[in-house]
Amino acid sequence: MNRKAMRRIPLEKFFDLKVDFAFKQMFGNEKNKKITVVFLNAVLKLTGRDTIKEVTFLKHELGGEYQDDKQSRLDILVKTQNGDFINVEIQLSNQHDMTKRTLYYWAKMYESQLVRGMGYSELRPTITINICNFTMFKDNKNYHNTFHLYEDTTLSRLMPEEDVMEIHFIEINKFISLWYEGKLNALEDLLIRWLLLLGMVDGRNKKVYAEIYRELEELAMKDENLRAAFDTWEEISQSPETILAYQSRLKYILDEEARYIDGINKGREQGKAEGMKEGLEQGLEQGLEQGLEQGLEQGLEQGLEQGRKQEQIELVKKLLQRHETVEEIMDLLGLSREEIERIKSLNLPLE
Incomplete structure (x- = not known):
């Protein structure tokens, strides 16, 4: 041949x-x-x-x-x-x-x-x-x-x-x-x-x-x-007729393929964006909740601590007014001599 x-x-x-x-x-x-x-x-x-x-x-x-x-x-x-x-x-x-x-x-x-x-x-x-x-x-x-x-x-x-x-x-x-x-x-x-x-x-x-x-x-x-x-x-x-039909069909198939891939990519991007947004919102919400919770907890602790110190100051003042000695107040409240002397002389809150 x-x-x-x-x-x-x-x-x-x-x-x-x-x-x-x-x-x-x-x-x-x-x-x-x-x-x-x-x-x-x-x-x-x-x-x-x-x-x-x-x-x-x-x-x-x-x-x-x-x-x-x-x-x-x-x-x-x-x-x-x-x-x-x-x-x-x-x-x-x-x-x-x-x-x-x-x-x-x-x-x-x-x-x-x-x-x-x-x-x-x-x-x-x-x-x-x-x-x-x-x-x-x-x-x-x-x-x-x-x-x-x-x-x-x-x-x-x-x-x-x-x-x-x-x-x-x-x-x-x-x-x-x-x-x-x-x-x-x-x-x-x-x-x-x-x-x-x-x-x-x-x-x-x-x-x-x-x-x-x-x-x-x-x-x-x-x-x-x-x-x-x-x-x-x-x-x-x-054949001119089949060439035109073939080219049209191939173009349609490739266009459909491109649209399919584009749809997948857009879906991924949208999912990624939504995931980031949702994650950010959840993070902010969790952060705010956690911050609020921690703030309340810390504020309460600080308030209680300050309240305890103020009570101690007032108690020291009353004991001093009753002419209790420093040694007696130390034994009674468990405070140091320096802390009692500071309250006695400067009238400052306890640290």
């Missing part, structure tokens, strides 16, 4: 496929159904008789049966030839609600199967695939994690014969790091090729990983599905 034939547009013109609009143009389009099937089989690692051979694209909205229901617009929703439901979500920015949102989507999809006259035994497995451009599990080095329903102690599956719940989380940032560390082999793992495709362009930072492109270029020489994906990618990345 001629290298020049691999692409006809500059690398920086390629859409970031992690932007949901571009992702849906690639994997949610009827004319690209074969690419979608290959991608899903790679994520789910399905082979042989379990392989997905055909998918039907379904409407993207769940809920809304009642006026106040929350509408959920899914990125890609398909039904396989076996009747299984698969939802694929791509998320560029972290809104810190992915887990709960995923469970909500799964529940709505599972519930949507049930129609009047249908038995619960007829409900089909429902699978959710989340592709995240951020870290979901900080303590887990795996870039691809799959969850089912398990028993806590034995770790046995609730329905081993037919898992009705299967939830995947793929973290692109972890994947890219592992690839650059040389820990991933795209020749041996089909999913790695498709994730390289998703990770090659960083629309947020207007960056393209040329090293990833070169590897994909080599892989596409032997992988016709990957080559077809590149052709589709080029096509959607240079």
